[in-house]
Amino acid sequence: MDSQLIGQTLNGYLVRSALGGGGMGRVYQGLDVATQTPVAIKVLLPEFAEDEQFRTRFMREAELMITLRHPYITPVYTYGPWKEFLYIVMKLVKGPSLERILHKHQFSPLTAWQIIRPVTEALGFGHENGVLHRDMKTGNILIEPRGEGNHVYLSDFGLGKRPGLDTTLTASGISVGTPEYMAPEVAMGHPADLRADLYSVGVILYELLLGKLPFRGNNPQMTALAHVDNLLPMPRMLNARFPRRLETVIARALDKTPDARFQSAAELRDAYYEAVKAMDDDVRRAVYWPE
């Protein structure tokens, strides 16, 4: 794919170099030739563009993403077909994904708040505008260093896989992405609502505060099923010092039953904030990753 695309100009956007790739395609650093502005270009695998239903939905959703403007959502500028591909052009975020950062950086309750606040605000904004994210994970959270602090961008809103499509893709042997963040109802192929996105935020929180995923199987199917069948390994079992109130927040976010979870992104954000606020300063600044 890289050799077909690098050096090409897709309707006015020059593809320069590869930034990475996920289950759906690849992301390139590019240039808006007319304005000489650097951009990020996400090109979907040709398999997606071939699917007529996907194509129609992609166009409709990309249109919606362009209107979904929020300080913590990676702006989408334009989209289109080019040859056998579909692409979207986004703001180029100058910084790594949270997935990359997590390899070497441990988060305290306080530093996790710097991520969780913007992420829940961006997600809540999408939900209020009738859009589900469907692929909440650390790889879709981008961190741009700015002066003293960081600016957080939530990416790939609405681009997540759909149950119908997943079946098609699995049949054709193509990877459908990682199920590590998948709510039990999604893993079972049931219709999902915003509470599935909030479950995934619970997984992200768990990962930030404990340095590991709550559920992992030997293969993607087993991982997806673990969300359905396995009990949550409670934070205080991994580390007895883990703050009790924060454990309650995480357990609620990761409840198997959508009705028992937080019912909005703001509710999750506020519960986390209250838990951190109630802690002693040294407790909120400590890290709780097990040895």
Ligand SMILES: Nc1ncnc2c1ncn2[C@@H]1O[C@H](COP(=O)(O)OP(=O)(O)OP(=O)(O)O)[C@@H](O)[C@H]1O
């Ligand atoms: N707008 C952007 N600006 C800068 N880098 C980006 C941008 N979008 C994506 N990237 C980089 O490209 C990498 C690949 O992104 P991509 O969305 O293809 O994969 P993913 O997020 O791991 O999986 P998924 O397909 O499930 O979203 C990301 O991890 C990120 O580092």
Ligand SMILES: [Mg+2]
């Ligand atoms: Mg992504």
